[in-house]
Amino acid sequence: MSTEPVKYNGVPVPAGETISFLAGKPVTPDCPIIPFIEGDGIGTEIWGATRLVLDAAIARAYGSKRRIAWLEVFAGDKAKAQFGKALPDDTLAAIKAFGIAIKGPLNTPTGGGMRSLNVTLRQTFDLYQCVRPVRYFPGVPSVVKSPQDLDVVIFRENTEDVYAGIEFKIDSDGAKRVISLLDEMGIKVLADSGIGIKIMSRMGSRRLVRRAIQYAIDHNRKVVTLVHKGNIQKFTEGAFRDWGYELAREEFADLIITEADLWAKHNGVLPEGKILLNDRIADAMFFEVLTKPNKFSVIATMNLNGDYLSDACAAQVGGLGIAPGANIGDKSAIFEATHGTAPDIAGKNLANPCSVILSGVMMLEYLGWKEAAQIVMQTVEKTIGARTVTGDLARFMSDSKQLSTSEFAQAMVDNMPPLPAAAVTVDTTATAIAAPTTANEVVAAPAAANEVVAVPESTQEAEARPETAAPATTASKDGASASPIDTVTAPAGTETKVSPAG
Numbered sequence: 001m002s003t004e005p006v007k008y009n010g011v012p013v014p015a016g017e018t019i020s021f022l023a024g025k026p027v028t029p030d031c032p033i034i035p036f037i038e039g040d041g042i043g044t045e046i047w048g049a050t051r052l053v054l055d056a057a058i059a060r061a062y063g064s065k066r067r068i069a070w071l072e073v074f075a076g077d078k079a080k081a082q083f084g085k086a087l088p089d090d091t092l093a094a095i096k097a098f099g100i101a102i103k104g105p106l107n108t109p110t111g112g113g114m115r116s117l118n119v120t121l122r123q124t125f126d127l128y129q130c131v132r133p134v135r136y137f138p139g140v141p142s143v144v145k146s147p148q149d150l151d152v153v154i155f156r157e158n159t160e161d162v163y164a165g166i167e168f169k170i171d172s173d174g175a176k177r178v179i180s181l182l183d184e185m186g187i188k189v190l191a192d193s194g195i196g197i198k199i200m201s202r203m204g205s206r207r208l209v210r211r212a213i214q215y216a217i218d219h220n221r222k223v224v225t226l227v228h229k230g231n232i233q234k235f236t237e238g239a240f241r242d243w244g245y246e247l248a249r250e251e252f253a254d255l256i257i258t259e260a261d262l263w264a265k266h267n268g269v270l271p272e273g274k275i276l277l278n279d280r281i282a283d284a285m286f287f288e289v290l291t292k293p294n295k296f297s298v299i300a301t302m303n304l305n306g307d308y309l310s311d312a313c314a315a316q317v318g319g320l321g322i323a324p325g326a327n328i329g330d331k332s333a334i335f336e337a338t339h340g341t342a343p344d345i346a347g348k349n350l351a352n353p354c355s356v357i358l359s360g361v362m363m364l365e366y367l368g369w370k371e372a373a374q375i376v377m378q379t380v381e382k383t384i385g386a387r388t389v390t391g392d393l394a395r396f397m398s399d400s401k402q403l404s405t406s407e408f409a410q411a412m413v414d415n416m417p418p419l420p421a422a423a424v425t426v427d428t429t430a431t432a433i434a435a436p437t438t439a440n441e442v443v444a445a446p447a448a449a450n451e452v453v454a455v456p457e458s459t460q461e462a463e464a465r466p467e468t469a470a471p472a473t474t475a476s477k478d479g480a481s482a483s484p485i486d487t488v489t490a491p492a493g494t495e496t497k498v499s500p501a502g
């Protein structure tokens with residue numbers, strides 16, 4: 001065996017273990033190696049704050065028994081500057097090898113240039129669920145009267161729809177050929193058109209809706225709403241709705257009640273233990289989520305609707321600075337801030353780090369480290385509740401104390417419970433480990449169980465992606481959890497036991 005340390009982008013892998021995946025869930029060792037991407041713009045500042053907070057919470061929850069071995073990987077401007085490429089092969093190889101990553105925001109040019117790095121990451125690792133919980137934190141200024149009425153978890157399909165990247169520029173060979181084909185089919189399109197193609201597969205719709213329903217079951221949520229624009233886009237958005245109901249009938253028949261049945265058979269009252277599955281046309285949904293927010297709980301929708309809806313919902317509870325997100329597949333997951341790089345405040349130590357911190361909470365829950373997740377969540381509530389906040393919130397809170405990004409992170413740590421008596425100082429320095437002979441190859445993953453189904457840039461191969469088996473339908477009543485991350489569930493009888501709490 002080689003004694004050379006494993007390196008990605010020249011950075012030695014720290015001492016730690018590799019997370020493996022079983023039936024769509026991570027099997028978490030006590031010291032998992034987790035790659036992080038700082039991100040562009042405010043990324044460095046908010047990631048630094050997040051790492052401090054997550055490490056402090058893990059130490060408080062588990063003493064020296066558990067820690068994360070962080071591995072920096074590069075993407076975006078930093079990668080371009082150092083390696084001449086915005087998304088180096090080694091970055092993809094590291095995420096593939098270690099399964100889970102967390103990232104700050106990345107710049108994406110509009111109207112040309114390179115493809116979105118975020119979209120590339122989601123499609124490369126087939127992260128088909130974009131999970132965004134939206135809830136209110138008391139004290140956060142909001143534009144609506146009762147922001148606490150909104151508490152939803154949005155499951156946005158993450159790989160298809162108009163995000164599949166099937167686009168042809170005006171006057172390009174591709175645009176001309178598509179226009180000509182349409183002409184042959186009797187469909188007239190102006191010659192000076194750019195063309196984009198929207199796709200939605202049955203498999204892609206069903207696996208997303210399956211996860212959303214399973215999440216509702218696992219978290220004792222009573223309503224799952226399919227959001228679509230099926231009245232206009234019948235064979236994509238309309239089909240998404242139909243496939244969603246079809247899936248529910250096939251796999252969750254004993255638990256699901258449709259809106260029609262609710263009134264026809266149950267007098268409008270949801271029977272105990274059942275979940276209402278309904279659907280809304282997208283425009284009506286935007287109206288209703290604002291006017292009747294407490295009618296909704298879990299939302300499953302397609303890519304573009306989900307993009308719009310999650311930002312609109314985040315605005316209702318106080319903005320993007322506190323909105324976390326996760327991109328989850330069956331064999332990997334990437335947790336990320338939902339906002340952008342905020343170039344206007346980058347480098348000024350002003351940014352609110354809560355979006356990445358709360359994405360870290362989702363990651364901890366996904367790892368099964370619920371105690372640490374709870375410490376971070378409670379500390380966010382406590383710190384914001386004490387009206388000690390960053391400028392984006394402070395300017396709307398008359399009696400608040402404005403903190404810088406780094407001061408907010410320190411206030412979070414100060415607000416945490418004390419370290420357990422037996423805790424020893426955690427050594428977070430990166431210690432190089434000996435390389436397994438093939439582990440540093442771009443396509444080689446250290447653990448066979450962790451293998452990622454790489455999806456080509458086009459989703460034309462969507463049908464090649466494996467559909468997971470039917471999930472268990474027994475509910476675990478964990479309504480208190482504010483994070484959706486343990487939605488990633490295993491098929492009945494095969495649920496992975498993650499490391500127990502320390």
Ligand SMILES: NC(=O)c1ccc[n+]([C@@H]2O[C@H](COP(=O)([O-])OP(=O)(O)OC[C@H]3O[C@@H](n4cnc5c(N)ncnc54)[C@H](O)[C@@H]3O)[C@@H](O)[C@H]2O)c1
Pocket residue numbers: 042046104105106107108109118320321336337338339340341342343344345350351352353354355392
């Ligand atoms: N997930 C991602 O990586 C992601 C998401 C959205 C946008 N982007 C990219 O980010 C760049 C800038 O986009 P944009 O300006 O449209 O959106 P943005 O989210 O970066 O900024 C919008 C506004 O919100 C503020 N803001 C954002 N995050 C904040 C935070 N954490 N704390 C305080 N204020 C915050 C900014 O100062 C700005 O006024 C673009 O290149 C875009 O493509 C990346």
